[in-house]
Amino acid sequence: MSYTEADLLAIANRALGSYPLEIKEVALINNEYNATFKVVTKDGTHYALRVNINSPRSIGNLKAEIAWVNFLSDDARVKVPRPISNTKGEYFSIIANALGSSEFKCVLYSWLEGEELGDEPTPEQIRSLGAAMATLHLSSKDFKLPTGAELPSFKDPMWETEDFLLSEKSVLDPEAKSLIAQALEVIKSEIIELYRQNSPQIIHADLHGWNVMWREGQIAVFDFDDCGIGLPIQDLATAIYYLDTPEQDAALKEGYSSVAPLPEYSESQMQMFMIQRRIILLNYLYETSNEEHRAMIPEYLEESLRRIQKFLQL
Secondary structure, eight states, rough: OOOHHHHHHHHHHHHHHHHHOOOEEEEEEEEEEEEEEEEEETOOOEEEEEOSOOOOHHHHHHHHHHHHHHHHHOOSSSSSOOBOTTTTTTOEEEEEEETSSSSSEEEEEEEEOOOTTTTTOOOHHHHHHHHHHHHHHHHHOOOOOOOOOOOOOOTSSTTTOSSSSTTTOOOOHHHHHHHHHHHHHHHHHHHHHHHHOOOOEEEEEEEOOTSSSETEEEEOOOOOTTTTEOOOOHHHHHHHTTTSSHHHHHHHHHHHHTSSSOOOOOOHHHHHHHHHHHHHHHHHHHHHHHHHHHHHHHHHHHHHHHHHHHHTTO
């Protein structure tokens, strides 16, 4: 189901009613996977409200995300937003959907000043992103989830997301399904071996230019909605997926290695991660209610199948 801006603002205002804040202004600033709002209170304080529109994250997932972000905020080696508790002392609010049978999970965070890196980050910014990623991995290596918190395992080739490509919900033709199934079998085998050789830990899993903020030469990380239990190489590969040139890839790895040794991987493994990310994003396009994103399906599917064929060397 798609929602108008007025629908989303109504949802946001109902969510904000559960916080001890005097609201002056609420503005929708992002409506893609989830909806994000800039909230300004009467005393001039800014907050960011996230309403999970498309995200299937459970309450256990939210508890894990919030616990980790609080941990990182206390650790302070990487700047992150601080979760804000509601009038019940809880860090998320659940709002009934007046337009349907579903409900919305909402999280309020402190506001991060600055500009998103976007699609054209500078080499300096990319190096800073790599350094921040390595710091997250080091600081969180022994982080333990609290009771009642849970996260998906990225040992699963589809990252434990609902399957819209190969299941009975799929609208793909047999040839496309066969190609994707073959690729996922290769990916599964490779990842099982990587997990046998390495220890999984909590990772962000979506570190790219639109999920980091830049201000006065300093980087801040936000949008932990995709975090899960995986390997540092999976974080690195996901970030590389969104870069455009070998020079950018090198800058990211240079930044990472300035803090910690790079995760070991082969070129074939990196290509495997690129295909995996593309399959996961293709699955998302069939899942989402975002009409702009669904319009991307024909072109994205065609290019995905071409890349999968090349990956499988068919």
